[in-house]
Amino acid sequence: xANPSLLILAGDGIGPEVMAEVKKIITWMGDKRxxxxxxTEDLVGGAAYDAHGTPxxxxxxxxxxxxxxxxxxxxxxxxxxxxxxxxKPERGLLxxxxxxxxxxxxxxxxxxxxxxxFSSLKRDVVAGLDIMIVRELTSGVYFGEPxxxxxxxxxxxxINTQRYTESEIARVARSAFELARRRNNKVxxxxxxxxxxxxxxxxxxxxEVHQKDxxxxxxxxxxxxxxxxQLCRWPKQFDVIVTDNxxxxxxxxxxAMLTGSLGMLPSASLGAPMANGRPKAMYEPVHGxxxxxxxxxxxxxxxxxxxxxxxxxxxxxxxxxATRVESAVEKVLxxxxxxxxxxxxxGGSPISTSAMGDAILAALDASL
Ligand code: NAD
Numbered sequence: 001x002a003n004p005s006l007l008i009l010a011g012d013g014i015g016p017e018v019m020a021e022v023k024k025i026i027t028w029m030g031d032k033r034x035x036x037x038x039x040t041e042d043l044v045g046g047a048a049y050d051a052h053g054t055p056x057x058x059x060x061x062x063x064x065x066x067x068x069x070x071x072x073x074x075x076x077x078x079x080x081x082x083x084x085x086x087x088k089p090e091r092g093l094l095x096x097x098x099x100x101x102x103x104x105x106x107x108x109x110x111x112x113x114x115x116x117x118f119s120s121l122k123r124d125v126v127a128g129l130d131i132m133i134v135r136e137l138t139s140g141v142y143f144g145e146p147x148x149x150x151x152x153x154x155x156x157x158x159i160n161t162q163r164y165t166e167s168e169i170a171r172v173a174r175s176a177f178e179l180a181r182r183r184n185n186k187v188x189x190x191x192x193x194x195x196x197x198x199x200x201x202x203x204x205x206x207x208e209v210h211q212k213d214x215x216x217x218x219x220x221x222x223x224x225x226x227x228x229x230q231l232c233r234w235p236k237q238f239d240v241i242v243t244d245n246x247x248x249x250x251x252x253x254x255x256a257m258l259t260g261s262l263g264m265l266p267s268a269s270l271g272a273p274m275a276n277g278r279p280k281a282m283y284e285p286v287h288g289x290x291x292x293x294x295x296x297x298x299x300x301x302x303x304x305x306x307x308x309x310x311x312x313x314x315x316x317x318x319x320x321x322a323t324r325v326e327s328a329v330e331k332v333l334x335x336x337x338x339x340x341x342x343x344x345x346x347g348g349s350p351i352s353t354s355a356m357g358d359a360i361l362a363a364l365d366a367s368l
Contacts, residue, residue: 003036004316005067009044009060012080012089013289014299014353015073021301021357022071022308025325028364033321040067044096045075045089045289055092061099068276069315070096071308072284077291089289097137100280102269103168104175105137105248106310107286109235109255110326114333117344118260121232126258131238132183133255134176135248137269139168140198142245162198164244169205175270175279176242177214182319186218186239190227190247202244224251231255262287263300263341266307268314281315283307293340297352300339302329305360328363332356 006026010019023039030036042048042060049055055075064070075089085091096102109131111119116127144161151157173189180187189206191199203221210219222230224247230237231251235258243251256265265287271280285303293299305325313322333342337359340350351359 005038007067010073011075012046013294018301018304070282074289103138104270105135106268107252111259133252134242136172140245173209180240184239190224190243
């Protein structure tokens with residue numbers, strides 16, 4: 001069988017720096033675990049604009065459509081702020097998500113014990129937390145028509161439309177149930193069925209999909225506002241949360257901050273299954289290109305490394321290897337190894353991006 005294929009789009013700013021550490025781990029998987037990947041690399045964002053005058057060429061998009069998974073670093077930077085909206089680096093990323101129809105956005109909120117004091121919540125509320133927010137990414141109020149600012153009598157009116165079809169709800173619900181089966185088998189669906197028709201339909205369809213194919217998974221429903229409260233009160237009650245685009249935007253940012261640092265947060269965006277059964281997929285850290293620290297060896301590569309761990313688990317069915325990478329990260333943090341962003345108010349000496357990557361590799365070696 002052919003090796004699994006990866007397209008690496010390192011992008012701009014700290015993107016290439018953090019991706020260099022992921023590449024070390026990909027090589028390690030081939031050398032030490034007998035799991036070789038076929039890796040190709042290409043440009044995206046500002047780097048692609050500099051080379052080709054567009055943040056994503058058709059050729060790169062075609063490659064992204066063919067591979068088993070895309071790993072993306074970050075895009076953007078002040079140099080590109082003056083560009084026309086249509087060729088800004090972020091347009092490359094949005095085009096990838098749209099053309100690959102990546103409708104299911106996975107944002108884990110995982111709190112490593114060694115970093116529990118970074119959270120603004122109490123240690124016992126967040127230590128050991130491991131939840132996953134599944135946000136519908138390609139529909140809902142950010143896309144619905146009509147939209148715009150219109151004149152009505154003597155004043156302007158701003159309109160956006162929350163619109164979901166049954167099939168759009170069903171496919172993201174399936175994605176959440178499938179994920180839950182690989183985790184703790186619990187899904188909580190969040191909407192506002194008390195005040196929104198789209199919420200009533202959301203609840204109906206999620207229930208139907210559950211009844212039909214996923215009765216082995218525990219399903220509960222919660223109004224999204226109550227869900228926000230529960231996320232802050234006792235987040236460990238959740239395993240997988242599935243919700244729409246707007247509520248998911250808010251809830252995933254709130255959940256992410258339970259864990260403390262931007263340099264630690266991975267994400268995945270999944271689409272429909274391809275011919276080989278794997279979902280179309282792109283994995284990327286939540287953070288941006290961090291121009292303020294780019295080129296200085298200060299960036300924390302862990303968010304990008306944990307994004308690769310998600311690829312192992314969700315694209316390649318290598319959950320044990322994903323856990324191995326996550327455990328190596330956990331060990332390094334427990335040993336007190338820190339990039340600058342992970343130093344608390346008491347300070348300490350930070351290590352560089354590549355030293356963090358090497359420490360994680362050493363922990364991986366020790367796991368054999
Ligand atoms: P940012 O995430 O790049 O940086 C915010 C702050 O967090 C900065 O102080 C940065 O130094 C720090 N930070 C981020 N990642 C870090 C890491 N891995 N290690 C240590 N510190 C880290 O957000 P921003 O400053 O608002 O945006 C900078 C550029 O990135 C903009 O052009 C923006 O459009 C773009 N952006 C891209 C993405 C993406 O590619 N997915 C996401 C967000 C922002």
